[in-house]
Amino acid sequence: MIRVQTEDFCLATEYAALSQSHQTGAVVTFVGKVREMNQGAAVSGMTLEHYPGMTEHALAQIVSEAQGRWPLLECRVIHRVGALELGDQIVFVGVASAHREAAFAACHFIMDYLKTRAPFWKKERTADGERWVDAKDSDTDAARKW
Numbered sequence: 001m002i003r004v005q006t007e008d009f010c011l012a013t014e015y016a017a018l019s020q021s022h023q024t025g026a027v028v029t030f031v032g033k034v035r036e037m038n039q040g041a042a043v044s045g046m047t048l049e050h051y052p053g054m055t056e057h058a059l060a061q062i063v064s065e066a067q068g069r070w071p072l073l074e075c076r077v078i079h080r081v082g083a084l085e086l087g088d089q090i091v092f093v094g095v096a097s098a099h100r101e102a103a104f105a106a107c108h109f110i111m112d113y114l115k116t117r118a119p120f121w122k123k124e125r126t127a128d129g130e131r132w133v134d135a136k137d138s139d140t141d142a143a144r145k146w
Helices: 011-018 054-069 100-117 137-144
Strands: 002-005 026-033 041-050 072-080 082-085 089-097 120-126 129-132
Touching: 002 054, 011 026, 011 072, 011 089, 026 100, 041 072, 054 072, 054 100, 072 100, 089 100, 100 137
Parallel strands: 002 072
Antiparallel strands: 026 089, 041 082, 041 120, 072 089, 120 129
16 A cells, blocks of 8 residues: 555554554554754755656555565555655555564665655755755665665
C-alpha cells in the first residue's frame, strides 16, 4: 500500500494493518519528522512538492524491489506533501515479515531509496527565507550499499 497525501497518518492504525496476519513475526516501522535544524540552520517548517503519478510509480518500484529482495508479508509507505510544521510526520515506512532480519533490512532499504530515488522536492523555511534542499551525499552513499 502506497499513499502520497497531505493529511497526517496514525502510527497505531498503520501498525494494526501491518500486524493482521498470524504469519507475521516482525513489524518494523519508521516515521520521519520535520526537525528544527538542517545543514547548520534553524528550520521553522518545510513544504514538499511532488509530481502526481510519477512519484507513486517511483515509490511502487522501490517497494517492489524490496519485495524481491526479502520475504515480506506486507509493506506500507505513506509520504506527505504540502506545508508541514516542526514536529509534523513526513513519512511512514512499515514492513511486516515472518522474521525480524528481513523486516529491519527492508525498512532500512526502502528509506534509503526513498531519500535518493523518490521524486519529492523539499523547500525549508529558515530565518533567512526559503531554500530548496539538495540531496545529501550521505544519503547517496547509504543507498549504494544495497
